[in-house]
Amino acid sequence: MTRNAFAMPPLFRSLAARLAPVFLVFVLLSATAPAQAQLAIIRDAEIEAMVADFAAPLLRAAGMPRTPRIVIVNERRFNAFVTEEGDIYVNYGTVLESPTPAALKAVLAHEIGHLAGGHVARLREQMDIRARVQAITMFMGIGAIAAASGSGSSDVSHMATAMIMASQSASMNSLMAYRQGEESAADAAALRILQAAGQTPRGLVDTLTILLQNQVQRAGASGYLSSHPLAQDRLQQVEAAARQSPYWSRGDSRADIQALDMAKAKLAGFLEGTATVANRYPNSDGSLAARYARVIAAYKAGGGISALQIMPSLISSAPSNPYLRELHGQMLYELGRPGEALAPLRRAVDLAPDATLIRILYGQALVGAGGAANLNEAVLQLKRSAVAEPRNVRIHLLLSQAYGGLGMAGHASLSAAEAALWRGDEPTARGLARQAQGQLPQGTPEWLRAGDILAMN
Known part of the structure; x- marks a missing residue:
C-alpha cells in the first residue's frame, strides 16, 4: 500500500480507492x-x-x-x-x-x-x-x-x-x-x-x-x-x-x-498537528499515554523506522494491551513488512478476540505475506470477521484476494460480488455473481448465494 497524493499515512485513504488498514479508517456514510x-x-x-x-x-x-x-x-x-x-x-x-x-x-x-x-x-x-x-x-x-x-x-x-x-x-x-x-x-x-x-x-x-x-x-x-x-x-x-x-x-x-x-x-x-502533540505531551511526560501519542505522531510524520524501534519498550510497559501490538503490526504492514507484522497481530487477536477490526488487519497481513498456509489462515480469520460485520466491504475484498491466491476462482468472484454489493454497485455485483455461478459447482452454498445476488432488484 502506498501513500496518497496528500502525503498522509495509508490509513487515511478513501475506502473507494483502497483496502485500508484498520486503524482510523475513514468512510463516507449517509x-x-x-x-x-x-x-x-x-x-x-x-x-x-x-x-x-x-x-x-x-x-x-x-x-x-x-x-x-x-x-x-x-x-x-x-x-x-x-x-x-x-x-x-x-x-x-x-x-x-x-x-x-x-x-x-x-x-x-x-x-x-x-x-x-x-x-x-x-x-x-x-x-x-x-x-x-x-x-x-x-x-x-x-x-x-x-x-x-x-x-x-x-x-x-x-x-x-x-x-x-x-x-x-x-x-x-x-x-x-x-x-x-x-x-x-x-x-x-x-x-x-x-x-x-x-x-x-x-x-x-x-x-x-x-x-x-x-x-x-x-x-x-x-x-x-x-x-x-x-x-x-x-x-x-x-x-x-x-x-x-x-x-x-x-x-x-x-x-x-x-x-x-x-x-x-x-x-x-x-x-492533531505535531506541534500540538509536542505541547500536550512533552518529552518530560513519561506516562504511557504520552509516549503513545509521541510515537504515533513520529510515525505519522514519516519516522516509521524510529517509531518501530520505540514500540518494543512501549509494549513491555503494558504487555497485555492488545492495541499496542495492533499498532506495532500496523506499522510493520504499512512499511512493507507483512510477514513481520503477523506475530504482533496474532498476539493482539489473542488478547482481544472480539475486536473484529484487529482480526481484519491480521487477515490483511496474512494476505500480504502470501503462501498457501497464510492464505488459508486469512480465509478463516476473514470469514469469522464477516460474521460480525457482514457488510464490511474490505473484508470481502480481502477474501477475494485470498481465494484468488489459492486458485479458488469461483469463491474469489463471489467475494468480489459481495464487496460490490455492499458498496452499492449492484450492476458490478450481478456481473461478478454471474461469473461466480459459472465457476462454482451447482447447488453449493456459494452457488446459491451468487443466485441470491443475481435475484436482487
Whole structure:
C-alpha cells in the first residue's frame, strides 16, 4: 500500500480507492444527521471498545430494546447526536475534550436519553408540522401579494410580506422552544440513567459547564450548541438535581481513566498537528499515554523506522494491551513488512478476540505475506470477521484476494460480488455473481448465494 497524493499515512485513504488498514479508517456514510451531511467516520478497535464499555451500563439502565451503534465522527468540534435509525454519533473532538470518563459517559447518557424518549421521531414530526403550517401561510401570503399586484395596493402587499416573514420567525422560535424542551428532557433522562447505573452525574454538570463557557466565548458558534441549546437555568436545574445523587462524589476508576487517556493520545497522535502533540505531551511526560501519542505522531510524520524501534519498550510497559501490538503490526504492514507484522497481530487477536477490526488487519497481513498456509489462515480469520460485520466491504475484498491466491476462482468472484454489493454497485455485483455461478459447482452454498445476488432488484 502506498501513500496518497496528500502525503498522509495509508490509513487515511478513501475506502473507494483502497483496502485500508484498520486503524482510523475513514468512510463516507449517509446519515440522518444535522444538515443531512456526509460524515467522515473513524474506525478504531481501541476507541470503539472504550466507548462501548462506557455505554454498556448506561444502555442496560435505560432498558433500551436494541443496542445502538455508537459511531465516531471525524470532526474536531464538541458534538454528539442521534439519528432516526437509532444510532449515536460522537465527534472525536468530544472524546478529546472530555475532561474525565464521567463527562464522556454523561454525553452518552444524554444521547441515550434522546433515544429512549423517542425525541428524534417527535422532532421529525414537529418539523413536518411546522413546514406544512409555514407552507400554507406562505401560500396565503403569496396569494395576497398576487392580489395586491393586480389591484395596485402596496399596503396589502407589505402586509402579506410581513405575514410570510412573521410565520417563518414564529415557526423557528416554536421549533427552538421545542428543542429546548427536548434537551431538558434528555438531561433529566441522563440523570436517571446515570443514577440507575450507579454512575456519578458530576460529568453531566461538567459537560454543561464547558458548553456554557463555550457559548459565552464563541457566541454560539459551536456545532453542539446549535443542536443542544443551553441556558444558565438549565445548568442550574441539572446541578441541583445531580448534587442530590448518592453517587455525586464517586470518582472514575483507574481503568476508565487509563482507557480515556490512551484514546485521547491516539486521536491526538494521528489527527492533531505535531506541534500540538509536542505541547500536550512533552518529552518530560513519561506516562504511557504520552509516549503513545509521541510515537504515533513520529510515525505519522514519516519516522516509521524510529517509531518501530520505540514500540518494543512501549509494549513491555503494558504487555497485555492488545492495541499496542495492533499498532506495532500496523506499522510493520504499512512499511512493507507483512510477514513481520503477523506475530504482533496474532498476539493482539489473542488478547482481544472480539475486536473484529484487529482480526481484519491480521487477515490483511496474512494476505500480504502470501503462501498457501497464510492464505488459508486469512480465509478463516476473514470469514469469522464477516460474521460480525457482514457488510464490511474490505473484508470481502480481502477474501477475494485470498481465494484468488489459492486458485479458488469461483469463491474469489463471489467475494468480489459481495464487496460490490455492499458498496452499492449492484450492476458490478450481478456481473461478478454471474461469473461466480459459472465457476462454482451447482447447488453449493456459494452457488446459491451468487443466485441470491443475481435475484436482487
